[in-house]
Amino acid sequence: MTSVQGARARARIEITAAIKDEARRQLAAEGAAKLSLRAVAREVGMVSSALYRYFPSRDDLLTALIVDAYDAVGTAAEQSLDAPGPGRADHLARWTAVCQAVRAWALAHPHEYALIYGSPVPGYSAPQDTIGPASRVALVLIGIVRDAYAADGVAPPPVPEGLRPEAERMAADFAPDLPPALAVAMVAVWSQLFGLVSFEVFGQFNRVVEDREPFFTAAAGRLGRDVGLLPRP
Amino acid sequence: MTSVQGARARARIEITAAIKDEARRQLAAEGAAKLSLRAVAREVGMVSSALYRYFPSRDDLLTALIVDAYDAVGTAAEQSLDAPGPGRADHLARWTAVCQAVRAWALAHPHEYALIYGSPVPGYSAPQDTIGPASRVALVLIGIVRDAYAADGVAPPPVPEGLRPEAERMAADFAPDLPPALAVAMVAVWSQLFGLVSFEVFGQFNRVVEDREPFFTAAAGRLGRDVGLLPRP
């Protein structure tokens, strides 16, 4: 239905994209806090008030960038699965490939990464639209763990007493076919993956880790083993 | 030498502290990007230009807050070691206690936490003064691993080929008495601890982890095991 459009509709799509591109450029140059509607409008060749035809406020522009960023990492993670390389059965290799894709995207787009995985932007609260895109990376990781569990059935050690109810809730909520212990490990490892990436992107590894690629790969592999993935199919 | 001071020196210390306190209050209310010298001065009861007697610029005030924040988490981590509880020999329990102290501090001071472990403040680059305070938590953790290794001698699996030179450099740099594999694991686990904390503080666990205390404790324990710590002495 959207395939045939009038000039107006086409122009609207192109200009919306141009605004977001310029906004991303400013994001990369100055950070989210300094993203200014006026500067974007200036650069795009419009008067600042004209932007309000496309985004009702600065926050809405920010939201659009956030959604795009989540979608971009999500896509990067998903595509790393399709890439030739490890067979479908080498679960640990697929896991590592996904982790590397996330890291590569983050290093290539540090400010967009900061927008979604850094400190929340002050005064801005993410609307509902972001929670779908935000979970794409996690879904890819869960998928791999699911495949591996179906094939090999390796589960981490049982969860401690006090965590059991929460573990069962987690499993029921987003991984009903996995044992609760794996659901818990999965969530922990998911956050830990971003710990590794954030420390690298945000500079915490300066003067600590020099040769970062092999370091990350080793750490990511270890995370995979923490959720029951085994090397070599 | 600083113990006896004139009224001027004492006033200077007190007012400097009052400025930082008010700045921290604004940090908690609005975030680092909105920290404004003028607003701080207003609240402290001075004219804005008077602040320049205490901090030569906004960035210097920010730096002072960053150093204080690193010192605060560092102190929290160190004090958790002195607290009564696990004996000196239960390394895993001590490890977990330190992790919990870091988490508790972060949850109690989310904006200060964001200042040091969130996205870097745009346009601000941390000076040398911050790197000492920044490493205090890591030093506490390394200390525990060192104790445990001296007592039990458990090391993680050997590092892969490509990482060996970097692993040896790491060990030589900040843990000469540990095997390289442990130094690598230590750095990875250090970043992963902050991954867990950041996801909780920054809201990434909303609708994912509900009962967070036991979840964190279990995950922190697992991290400890990843650096060779064993339960029960």
Add this chain to the structure above:
DNA sequence: TGTACATCAGTGAACGCGCGTTCACTGATGTAC
């Protein structure tokens, strides 16, 4: 196919705001003799 009207994109001026930093100054506190 042509005309009348509705929709929409973009303009330009304005509102009201707060910011970091500089500067010449006043007056109080400290120091040296």
Add this chain to the structure above:
DNA sequence: TGTACATCAGTGAACGCGCGTTCACTGATGTAC
């Protein structure tokens, strides 16, 4: 102990800046008959 001078904290006005958002408007593009 008393005086003369230096140091320092705080004032108030000013500079120059950019921001988000609103509003009445012009003129072009689309739509219905």
